[in-house]
Amino acid sequence: MEFWTVFYAVSFYFATFILISGVVYKIYQYAKTPAPLKVPTMPAPLTSSGVVVRILMEVILFKSLFRSNKWIWLFAMMFHGALWIVLLRHVRYFVVEPGLIIDLIQPFGKYGSFIMLFGLLGLFMRRIFVERIRYISSPSDYLMLILLIAIGISGILVSFVTRTDIIQFKAFMLSVVCFQWQHFQLPEYQIPIDAMLLFHLAAVMLLMIIFPISKLLHAPGIFFSPGRNQIDNSREKRHIAPWAVKKFETQQKGN
Amino acid sequence: MAKKANFETPAMRPYPTIPIIKEGVMKGDGPFFAKPDMQEALGYPIELVDNWQQVALDKMGELLTKYRSLRVYLDTCVKCGSCTDKCHYFIGTNDPKNMPVARQDLLRQVYRRYFTFAGKWFPKLVGAKDLTREVLDDWYNYYHQCSQCRRCSVFCPYGIDTAEISMAAREILDVVGIGQKYCNEIIAKVYKIGNNLGLPEPALRNTLEGLEEDIEDETGVKVRLPLDVEGAEILLITPSADFFAEPHIDGLIGYAKVFHEVGASWTLSSYASEAANFGMFIGSYENMRQISLRIHDAAKKLKVKRIIFGECGHAWRVAYSFLNTLAGPFDFLDKRYPVPQHICEYTYDLIQKGALKLNKAANDDMRITFHDSCNVARGSSMGNMPGGQFIIPREVIKACCNNFYDMAPDTIHDETFCCGGGGGLLTDDLMELRVKGVLPRMEALQQVVDDHGVTHLAAICAICKTQFAKILPYYGFEMDQIISIHQLVSNAIELTNVESTDEK
Numbered sequence A: 001m002e003f004w005t006v007f008y009a010v011s012f013y014f015a016t017f018i019l020i021s022g023v024v025y026k027i028y029q030y031a032k033t034p035a036p037l038k039v040p041t042m043p044a045p046l047t048s049s050g051v052v053v054r055i056l057m058e059v060i061l062f063k064s065l066f067r068s069n070k071w072i073w074l075f076a077m078m079f080h081g082a083l084w085i086v087l088l089r090h091v092r093y094f095v096v097e098p099g100l101i102i103d104l105i106q107p108f109g110k111y112g113s114f115i116m117l118f119g120l121l122g123l124f125m126r127r128i129f130v131e132r133i134r135y136i137s138s139p140s141d142y143l144m145l146i147l148l149i150a151i152g153i154s155g156i157l158v159s160f161v162t163r164t165d166i167i168q169f170k171a172f173m174l175s176v177v178c179f180q181w182q183h184f185q186l187p188e189y190q191i192p193i194d195a196m197l198l199f200h201l202a203a204v205m206l207l208m209i210i211f212p213i214s215k216l217l218h219a220p221g222i223f224f225s226p227g228r229n230q231i232d233n234s235r236e237k238r239h240i241a242p243w244a245v246k247k248f249e250t251q252q253k254g255n
Numbered sequence B: 001m002a003k004k005a006n007f008e009t010p011a012m013r014p015y016p017t018i019p020i021i022k023e024g025v026m027k028g029d030g031p032f033f034a035k036p037d038m039q040e041a042l043g044y045p046i047e048l049v050d051n052w053q054q055v056a057l058d059k060m061g062e063l064l065t066k067y068r069s070l071r072v073y074l075d076t077c078v079k080c081g082s083c084t085d086k087c088h089y090f091i092g093t094n095d096p097k098n099m100p101v102a103r104q105d106l107l108r109q110v111y112r113r114y115f116t117f118a119g120k121w122f123p124k125l126v127g128a129k130d131l132t133r134e135v136l137d138d139w140y141n142y143y144h145q146c147s148q149c150r151r152c153s154v155f156c157p158y159g160i161d162t163a164e165i166s167m168a169a170r171e172i173l174d175v176v177g178i179g180q181k182y183c184n185e186i187i188a189k190v191y192k193i194g195n196n197l198g199l200p201e202p203a204l205r206n207t208l209e210g211l212e213e214d215i216e217d218e219t220g221v222k223v224r225l226p227l228d229v230e231g232a233e234i235l236l237i238t239p240s241a242d243f244f245a246e247p248h249i250d251g252l253i254g255y256a257k258v259f260h261e262v263g264a265s266w267t268l269s270s271y272a273s274e275a276a277n278f279g280m281f282i283g284s285y286e287n288m289r290q291i292s293l294r295i296h297d298a299a300k301k302l303k304v305k306r307i308i309f310g311e312c313g314h315a316w317r318v319a320y321s322f323l324n325t326l327a328g329p330f331d332f333l334d335k336r337y338p339v340p341q342h343i344c345e346y347t348y349d350l351i352q353k354g355a356l357k358l359n360k361a362a363n364d365d366m367r368i369t370f371h372d373s374c375n376v377a378r379g380s381s382m383g384n385m386p387g388g389q390f391i392i393p394r395e396v397i398k399a400c401c402n403n404f405y406d407m408a409p410d411t412i413h414d415e416t417f418c419c420g421g422g423g424g425l426l427t428d429d430l431m432e433l434r435v436k437g438v439l440p441r442m443e444a445l446q447q448v449v450d451d452h453g454v455t456h457l458a459a460i461c462a463i464c465k466t467q468f469a470k471i472l473p474y475y476g477f478e479m480d481q482i483i484s485i486h487q488l489v490s491n492a493i494e495l496t497n498v499e500s501t502d503e504k
């Protein structure tokens, strides 16, 4: 068992635990917090299927952003669109038989990383050069982009330049995912010692850890935004939060 | 021609540009503080409490568990900058703290410091800040430079609504003892007398009688403005400004003529003689509910079957979006009608049915454009169709006049610009803000004036009407260029029902 193999296996479990438990906790917190009044940004859909469409338009196409600012929209679409494809491409490292769809997107995923990088650089340039955006940025906002850019560049280097032994990496990763720790005794299941790969993985794990404590919460958050997920039916239906009911009752007693 | 003042009216821009930021230009002490008796009437401490920091943080913690909007909005902003150029107060003042995201950040920095892991351990990294007196003062100043118009929420990819944040902030400020004079004084008056203007029943009755005489002098028809008539079918709830401010009052006359023409039995209430609900502006569920309950109680006491609201923006938002929730159920009313209805919905239905005889030529001396009031446009709807709040008022206008021209598409409908005086800012101590904040609306108006010879701006909001009447002169217009929609109806309507409606 080599040190790096154990270190990365343990770190991977830790990062995954933080990511999942953190996001689940935040989702639980959002779901539990009541929305005591109807505050959708109008005009809002009159039905729940309308709301589903509205949210999908935001999640997939960034509709509001498109109405607002074409440059941010373009870079954001490049980055997020390519991110999803790249992420899907990575599925092949985690499952034995990835299936047709994952196979089909391999070439797109491979070059998608360049689009992602381009989008990220565009966002980074805006943050530096547009005075208003610079004003609202904290160090963490720049660092987040730098982290993603670093992940992108190291990923590109791993697949195009250093040409890491992907077969061996997959063997390592599958052992981690399937909890087959006995494999780590064998040389063919060690993590490949390639500085660029190790850097890439470390950066990804860092991203996973900060996900639930940072603005990356926008991903689950968008589904809970009352401005976007409420139905316009307040004249037909009352919309009372549990804490408000309690208030109503105590008041009636007081009267 | 522009009016003189101790600040400069911003110059209209030949084409829209995104302003360059000027830090600190709107820094200041904010509007006047509420006096002790007003604070008391609303159940708030009379002055800044000694342990204000703890009280503020406790309140923030409480609000975070009560309002999903606050929690989600404080967490999810990615600082993309999409909203930065969307606020009329930023466009008019260039103060970067009037950019919606920067306004939110005043609260978010404290949220992060005390309620998030990253802010507790790495405050510098994530822009978290301690709640100091300076931060508190910034809250008071800049959360009273937000008219809660929600324009920013239209353009935010997550729908982050700065209005929700500024309501929460104002509630925190009230709870630590620094309320705003204008809002809290008005709410206290509603509790004491029944309306924002503090107009007691006898004075109201007098005013209405005077108006009836005016209408009769003008038209020869006995159009009535009934007050506290038990058993009337319709209860009209209208902003108290409609009782004597210009041009509001012409709108009230318009409603009365419509009711009269179709022989509707209707009444005003002296107990609920106010549509406005300033409880929303200060973010207080409690106060908003108390004021809403007055309408419920008045409807019950007068045994009416329908509730109709007059022209008022935020009143309509509270009525449309919150009234049923806060003061319902209204199961004692006629189930065939939505509760409540807007006067424009009512008039529109009658126009559809052909029940009104409207002579468009009566308004031929005017060329008209329509200002979508933010609370109607982005906080409510009309007519049970998405976008009804844009269609119905325009249809009513077009049915009453021959010359209607819309302003530029990115300044109307849900992209409408605030009049600059909404959200509890319609007070003289905020005059500079009000004049500067209306800049984008004035530019859009100027454009239709130049292109189409528009002479009048119609609105369906009491605050918009008052604000425009006051600030139009700063931009070289006349104060009487703002009109009520039902003023157009009033001019166009031909009264064929010469019998006065009897009180049932």
Ligand code: HEM
Pocket: A058, A059, A060, A062, A065, A072, A075, A076, A077, A079, A080, A123, A124, A141, A144, A145, A148, A216, A218, A219, A220, A222, B078, B079, B080, B157
């Ligand atoms: C439901 C899924 C998601 C949606 C709908 C979404 C949407 C958006 C939108 C609309 C923006 C604003 C535009 C921009 O600045 O790029 C944004 C920004 C951002 N997103 Fe996402 N996103 C999602 C998932 C993710 C994920 C999984 C990541 C993480 C790795 C991520 C990372 C970022 C970052 C870092 C920014 C800020 C970019 C900047 O600094 O300008 N997003 N997202």
Ligand code: SF4
Pocket: B086, B087, B088, B089, B098, B099, B100, B103, B145, B146, B147, B148, B149, B150, B151, B152, B153, B161, B162, B163, B418
């Ligand atoms: S709600 Fe309106 S006034 Fe307030 S920040 Fe947003 S755009 Fe500006």
Ligand code: SF4
Pocket: B076, B077, B078, B079, B080, B081, B082, B083, B084, B100, B101, B155, B156, B157, B158, B159, B160
């Ligand atoms: S548009 Fe929304 S996410 Fe973007 S900076 Fe403004 S508030 Fe934040």
